[in-house]
Amino acid sequence: MIIGVPRETHRHEHRVGLTPYGVARLVRKGHSVVVEKDAGLEALFSDREYEEAGAQIVYNCEEAYKRADLVCRVGSLSPEEMELVKPGSVICAFQHLAVAPRTVVEQLQALDATVIGYELVQDTNGRRKLLVPFSEMAGQMAVYIAAHYLQNEMGGRGILLGTVPGIAPPTVLILGAGTVGRTAARRAVAIGAHVIVLDDDLEKLRTLSRELPGVVTQVPAPQRLEQYTAIADVVIGAILIPGARAPYLVTEEMVRTMRTGSVILDLSIDQGGCVETSRPTTLDDPTYIMHDVVHYCVPNMTANVARTASRALSDAVLAPVRELTDAGVEAALRADPGLAAGLYLYEGELVNEQLAAIMGLPVASLSDLLAGEGRS
Numbered sequence: 001m002i003i004g005v006p007r008e009t010h011r012h013e014h015r016v017g018l019t020p021y022g023v024a025r026l027v028r029k030g031h032s033v034v035v036e037k038d039a040g041l042e043a044l045f046s047d048r049e050y051e052e053a054g055a056q057i058v059y060n061c062e063e064a065y066k067r068a069d070l071v072c073r074v075g076s077l078s079p080e081e082m083e084l085v086k087p088g089s090v091i092c093a094f095q096h097l098a099v100a101p102r103t104v105v106e107q108l109q110a111l112d113a114t115v116i117g118y119e120l121v122q123d124t125n126g127r128r129k130l131l132v133p134f135s136e137m138a139g140q141m142a143v144y145i146a147a148h149y150l151q152n153e154m155g156g157r158g159i160l161l162g163t164v165p166g167i168a169p170p171t172v173l174i175l176g177a178g179t180v181g182r183t184a185a186r187r188a189v190a191i192g193a194h195v196i197v198l199d200d201d202l203e204k205l206r207t208l209s210r211e212l213p214g215v216v217t218q219v220p221a222p223q224r225l226e227q228y229t230a231i232a233d234v235v236i237g238a239i240l241i242p243g244a245r246a247p248y249l250v251t252e253e254m255v256r257t258m259r260t261g262s263v264i265l266d267l268s269i270d271q272g273g274c275v276e277t278s279r280p281t282t283l284d285d286p287t288y289i290m291h292d293v294v295h296y297c298v299p300n301m302t303a304n305v306a307r308t309a310s311r312a313l314s315d316a317v318l319a320p321v322r323e324l325t326d327a328g329v330e331a332a333l334r335a336d337p338g339l340a341a342g343l344y345l346y347e348g349e350l351v352n353e354q355l356a357a358i359m360g361l362p363v364a365s366l367s368d369l370l371a372g373e374g375r376s
Contacts, residue, residue, distance in 0.1 A: 001325040002032045004068025006061050007039040010075050012283040014042035014306035015313065017072035017093070020053040022314035022321075027054030031325050036064040043306040065089070070324060074313065075300065076100065082107050088347070090114040090329055092321065097344050097352075098245050099272045102359045105350065112348035114329060118313075120243055120352075121320060121342035128242060129338075130320070132179055133312035137302045139183025139238070142265050143191065145301075146172070146234040149263045149287060149294050156294055157233060157261030163192030171196065173228045175220070175249055175274060176238035177204035180267055184236050185215055196228055220249060229254045237266040237274040243354040245272040252276045252291075260292040270299040334370055346370075 003026060005018045016039050018026075023033045033055040037047055047057050058064050065071060065084040073093035077085065082104070085091065088111070095117035097105060108115055118130040147161035148154060150170070159170055172188045174181045177199035188195045189212050198220040199205055205217040218224055229235060229250060235258075239246045246268040255264070255277045266278040273279070277290050278297045286298050302309040320339050323332040333340045344352045349364040356363035 001069045002034065002067055003321070003325065004064040004071045005033065005035040005039050005055070006064040006071065006073065006081070007036045008074050009061075009078055009081065010300070012303060013075055013300055014303045015074045015300075015310045016040040016043050016045060016306075017074050017313070018317075018321075019043075019310055019314040020045055020049040020055075021311075022318050023050055023055045024053035025318055026322065026325065029322065029326060032056070034058050034064055034067050036061050039064075040310070043310040045307075045310070070321070072317065072321060074303075074310075076104075077108075079104075082111075085111055085113065088112045088114075090116065090324060092116045092118065092317065092324075094118045094270075095344060096270050097355055098243055098358055099270070102361070105345075105355070105359055105361065108345055109348045109350065113345055114343070114347055115345040116320075116324075116339075116342045117243075117344055118317060118342065120344075122338035124338065126338075128240075130313075130316045130342075131240075133316055134302055134309065135179035136183050137305065137309060137312070138267050139180040139185075140187050141301055141305070142180070142184045142236050142238075142267060143172075143187040143193075145296060146236070146263050146265055147191075149296060150233065150261070154294065155261065155287070155289055156263055157259060159233060161188075161191060161193060161234070169194045170233040171231055172234045172236065173232035174198070174236045174238060176240065176268075177201065177208050177217070178238060178240055180238035180240075181236070182208055182211070184238065185212055188234075189214060193234075196232075198224070198228070225249060226254055226257070230257045230259075232258065233262050235262070235264045235275070237264070237268045237278070239268045239274040240271065243352060245358070246274045248274060248276045250275040250277075255293055256291045258291070258293050261294065263294045263296065265296045267301070269297040273297065330370060333366070340366060 035050045035055040070090040123129040150156035152158040172193045174197045196216040266273045266275045268274040281297045351366040
């Protein structure tokens with residue numbers, strides 16, 4: 001199979017879909033890999049390193065798409081890139097199609113594409129295994145970023161996200177006790193913050209309480225959200241409903257009552273955001289102030305640590321990519337239900353029920369399609 005690694009074109013996307021190490025592992029298995037020139041440059045992987053790993057460097061993005069049977073990306077396709085995709089290709093990336101325009105899904109259907117969302121692929125325990133390393137990085141980064149924007153020159157309250165003898169610690173409110181929330185809580189506790197975590201999953205809260213006894217854990221309710229947002233110096237939104245849009249937990253009225261110069265980091269923004277006043281921002285203009293509250297809402301925040309993030313991505317996706325390339329797509333999906341859970345479309349047929357409901361489009365049964373039935 002031919003694997004294509006194009007250069008990412010989204011604004012400030014510095015990561016790359018496969019590292020030279022990942023390429024070398026695929027080449028050893030007899031596959032061909034074409035890498036667009038300078039695809040890894042911003043993550044400090046040179047074309048020479050890719051060539052030494054066995055890849056062929058191609059000099060335009062069209063060739064990276066047209067020659068590939070399977071494309072390894074980081075983010076979703078742009079409208080311009082959609083025009084370059086070879087019909088029938090497999091597209092692997094963080095897709096987040098639940099917040100994409102319906103026309104994007106329809107274009108992918110017209111291409112008979114098989115679309116795998118890294119954010120949906122599961123392990124045998126149902127964990128979103130390809131999302132985990134990025135969630136861990138985002139959770140760590142969130143606390144450092146919050147500390148930065150709490151400073152006066154950044155528009156913040158002018159307080160230290162840490163401990164000073166004789167002064168009460170700042171309050172960090174975390175919405176969600178998944179990987180992002182737990183990692184952020186661990187980091188915030190380590191620097192001395194008072195941490196409150198809300199989640200409706202009691203087992204997650206029990207686990208967190210055992211690991212971090214000083215953290216306040218609560219099941220969210222509107223009254224509690226109003227109470228805690230009003231006293232929070234930092235709110236970190238870490239809500240994930242796989243394959244669906246994140247719900248608004250923090251209303252605009254709650255934001256109005258927050259302290260002047262407090263900071264919101266909405267890490268759910270790539271799924272639409274969990275704060276009503278959130279809107280996507282970029283790494284070169286990451287914040288805005290609304291109701292005297294600093295908002296940080298960068299969907300691809302780990303792109304700012306591109307080398308680490310690219311290595312983590314390549315290591316994580318290598319196993320499922322090898323399943324797809326070694327066994328063939330159909331056999332791999334039959335053999336691995338966790339990989340099949342990552343499918344949005346199979347050969348142009350929409351097989352993800354949540355996405356179909358959001359888009360108002362008909363859904364097909366993957367098992368029927370794999371058995372040669374049910375094709376529209």
